[in-house]
Amino acid sequence: MTTEKTYKVPTMADMAASGEEPEILFWVGCAGSFDDRYKRVTIAFVRILNHVGIKFAVLGPEEGCTGDPARRAGNEFLFQMQAMSNIQVLNGYNVKKIVTACPHCFNTLKNEYPELGGNYEVIHHSQFLQGLINEGRVRVKDGESFKGRRITFHDSCYLGRANKIYEAPREVLAALDADLVEMKRVRANGLCCGAGGGQYFKEPEPGKKDVNVERVEEALGTGADTIAVACPFCMTMMSDGVKNKNKEDSVRVYDISELIAQGQGL
Amino acid sequence: MEIFQQILFVAALAAVAWYITKRIQLISRAIKLGRAENRTDHADERLKTMLLVAFGQKKMFTNPLVGVMHFIIYAGFIIINLEILEIILDGVLGTHRLFAPYITPVYPFLINIFEILAFGVLAVCVVFLCRRFVAKVSRFQPERHREMARWPQTDAAIILTAEILLMIAFLTWNASDSVLRDRGVGHYGELQGIVPDFIISQYLKPLFAGFNDTGLVAYERIAWWLHILGILAFAVYVTYSKHLHIALGFPNVYFSDLQPKGEMQNMPEITKEVQLALGLPVTTEADGSQTNDNGEQPSQSAGAVDSPAEIGRFGAKDVQDLKWINLMNAYSCTECGRCTAACPANITGKKLSPRKIMMDTRDRLEEIQQGWKTNGPDYRDDKSLLNDYITAEELNACTTCQACVMACPININPLDIILQLRRYRVMEESQAPASWNAMFSNIENNMAPWKFSPSDRFNWADQVND
Structure with missing residues (x-):
């Protein structure tokens, strides 16, 4: 993107060196840092943060896996090693408020770190974006038009059932001028993409079908041209499912922050 | 004859009470095999959850039709049990409709409610049998779910059939009793003018028109005994059956999880190991108790750091x-x-x-x-x-x-x-x-679930202006 604007990504180390404290720490997560597809989500979110002028920072190379997949797979030692190391870093920078685009990181930081000494206000980027939209700080009008497009939102388990966040991502999408269509299994009854609990990191057990295919069939059934997600694992699973159905030319999978960034022309 | 029935009744009651007590002790011993965990915190929230989810059956209404049907059986179970009180007292004291003379104005009203519920329970049980065995609702089918093969399916059929039979016994008992009252037979006639016909069983009276008085008394007694013995036998059966949920459902909801669904329970015994490994001050005891504000161990567990208690x-x-x-x-x-x-x-x-x-x-x-x-x-x-x-x-x-x-x-x-x-x-x-x-x-x-170098973790930022 060759705009007049230059996006900046300050690290906590930079901030600390100049004696500053950010309003909020953006926890990028492993997928947001390494996965080529999800890096684009990280970048979209960072552009929005820059655009609205929020003083944020990231940990950069000091960030490490929250330990969520290890814990769910049964490796409590590894989880707690990760958690303790991260908490040392976070507490060392006196972090108070965290935003993340990964529901797994969100759930772990919010619900599981306090007992190990990490107490922060943790919000998911869907809630954060919802706040920006409600405050009028994000207006979707300068960029791409969504008129006539059909979007369906896929609930992530660790956002929805795990933490009862069902409306925030939907309200974010409502800011776009698109048709929102719902699948049959939504909100508390939402069907998993198939990646949670460490499944992302192994082949599925023998069965009739892959979970992501089952879910994508349901999403395609709505006639949506866009499947919106709010989780890096859901992103991969839904994208793979769309490919499995040979629909990658007509149906796209986007994170909610990418859609907002597109709407803003960022 | 009357006293013989009373003795028999008290004996049956005592035997069932003794047997169920043994069953409760056994089940409670089995549950106590599990590890200790405090589930008595936040009493207000627990009570509220129990009122909504157990008593109010909130989650059953996800499917409103099934929710209503289940609620009828549930309400029937709770409310018809009030009638059991009179039946038991009648059995022990050798009386007949003990409460009728004392609460004459409301007695028919109460029995009518019981009868409506009994009819509702009967109808719903028939529908539930049909859902399971005729409409073949998928989640009940052993062909689709191997854990449903044999006993679970039989268990379900026994429960529903038993409830249907109990309700038939209750309703036909009332009907035969009404006919005996009309005819003024023995002590049945004494309630003439005090107890009227009831809302459902009045329609069953024609079934007994052809009975002579002796046959009718025999039927009335058999139905009464089948109903109450059936209930007692069912109470015993429940302790062996999936139907135990009618009792344990309530405490089970009261003691259910309060934390967010995504939160996995911490293992304090591992926290300690990890803190030692990372050279951090140990803040947690293996039993989950926290240290005091100064970071010191509470005195009773002093020394626990040097000689950890046996870890399970x-x-x-x-x-x-x-x-x-x-x-x-x-x-x-x-x-x-x-x-x-x-x-x-x-x-x-x-x-x-x-x-x-x-x-x-x-x-x-x-x-x-x-x-x-x-x-x-x-x-x-x-x-x-x-x-x-x-x-x-x-x-x-x-x-x-x-x-x-x-x-x-x-x-x-x-x-x-x-x-x-x-x-x-x-x-x-x-x-x-x-x-x-x-x-x-x-x-x-x-520091990531994939094989990337931690030093590359921040490389994404190079693309932010692309």
């Missing part, structure tokens, strides 16, 4: 390693299968079924009880819940999506058991799938 197993291999609430969950499960119908793994044909996890846990507990019976109360066999009942393939299929936990109408948590069994397999047996081991070592060495 990591995770769970058998029912003793689970928490007591997991075991109460297992006894409360009525095998409705809403969890399994919502499970993404099960929907897509994997072996995992959350309902089977609960049924296996109960079956294992009952196997242990059987061992106590034949070999004494300290008997331990060499079987375990893991492997003998629940296989690695089932555990490994779980996405931890919590759909099963959300679906359960009485807040049972199959996921908690799955995760504890996984912990045992990984930490005690090192039995993770190879690709999980690779993921573990990546996290350990690269």
Whole structure:
């Protein structure tokens, strides 16, 4: 993107060196840092943060896996090693408020770190974006038009059932001028993409079908041209499912922050 | 004759009370096999949850039609039991409709309510039998769900049929009694003018028109006895059946999880190990108690850091390693299968079924009880819940999506058991799938579940202005 604007990504180390404290720490997560597809989500979110002028920072190379997949797979030692190391870093920078685009990181930081000494206000980027939209700080009008497009939102388990966040991502999408269509299994009854609990990191057990295919069939059934997600694992699973159905030319999978960034022309 | 009936009745009542007490003791001993955990905190919230979810049946109304039908049986169960009080007192005292002369104005009103409910229960039980055996609702079918084969299906049929028979006995007893009253036979006639016909059973009176007085009294007695003995027998049966949920559902909801569904329970015994390994001050005791504000250990556990108390197993291999609430969950499960119908793994044909996890846990507990019976109360066999009942393939299929936990109408948590069994397999047996081991070592060495260099973690920022 060759705009007049230059996006900046300050690290906590930079901030600390100049004696500053950010309003909020953006926890990028492993997928947001390494996965080529999800890096684009990280970048979209960072552009929005820059655009609205929020003083944020990231940990950069000091960030490490929250330990969520290890814990769910049964490796409590590894989880707690990760958690303790991260908490040392976070507490060392006196972090108070965290935003993340990964529901797994969100759930772990919010619900599981306090007992190990990490107490922060943790919000998911869907809630954060919802706040920006409600405050009028994000207006979707300068960029791409969504008129006539059909979007369906896929609930992530660790956002929805795990933490009862069902409306925030939907309200974010409502800011776009698109048709929102719902699948049959939504909100508390939402069907998993198939990646949670460490499944992302192994082949599925023998069965009739892959979970992501089952879910994508349901999403395609709505006639949506866009499947919106709010989780890096859901992103991969839904994208793979769309490919499995040979629909990658007509149906796209986007994170909610990418859609907002597109709407803003960022 | 009357006194003989009274003696028989009191004897039956005492025998059932004794037997059920033994059953309760046995089941409670089985539940106490589980690990201790405090579930008496936040009494207000627990009470509120129990009122909404157990008494109010909130989660049953996800499907409103089924919710209403189940509510009819539930209300029938609770309210018709008020009539049992009179029946029992009549049985003990040798009286007939003891309360009628004392509460004459409201008596017919009460009996009419019981009759309407009884008719409702009967009708719903017929519908439920049809749903299971004629319409073949998928979650009940053994062809689709192997854990439903044989006994669970029979159990369901016995429960529904027993309830239908009990309601028929109750309604025809009232009808035959009404006819006897009309005819002024013996003490039945004494209530003439005090007790009128009832709202449902009045339509059954023609059935008894052809009976002579002796035959009618015989039917009235048989129906009365069948009804009350049926209830007593059913009460005993319930303790062996999935139908135990009618009693345990309430405490089960009261003691259910209050934390967010996504939160996995911490293992304080590991926190200590990790803190020692990282050279951090130890802040947690193995029993989960926190240190005081100065970071000192409470005095009674001083020295615990140097000589750690014996650490049990990591995770769970058998029912003793689970928490007591997991075991109460297992006894409360009525095998409705809403969890399994919502499970993404099960929907897509994997072996995992959350309902089977609960049924296996109960079956294992009952196997242990059987061992106590034949070999004494300290008997331990060499079987375990893991492997003998629940296989690695089932555990490994779980996405931890919590759909099963959300679906359960009485807040049972199959996921908690799955995760504890996984912990045992990984930490005690090192039995993770190879690709999980690779993921573990990546996290350990690269701080990410993939094989990327930690120093590349921030490279994405180079593309932010592309």
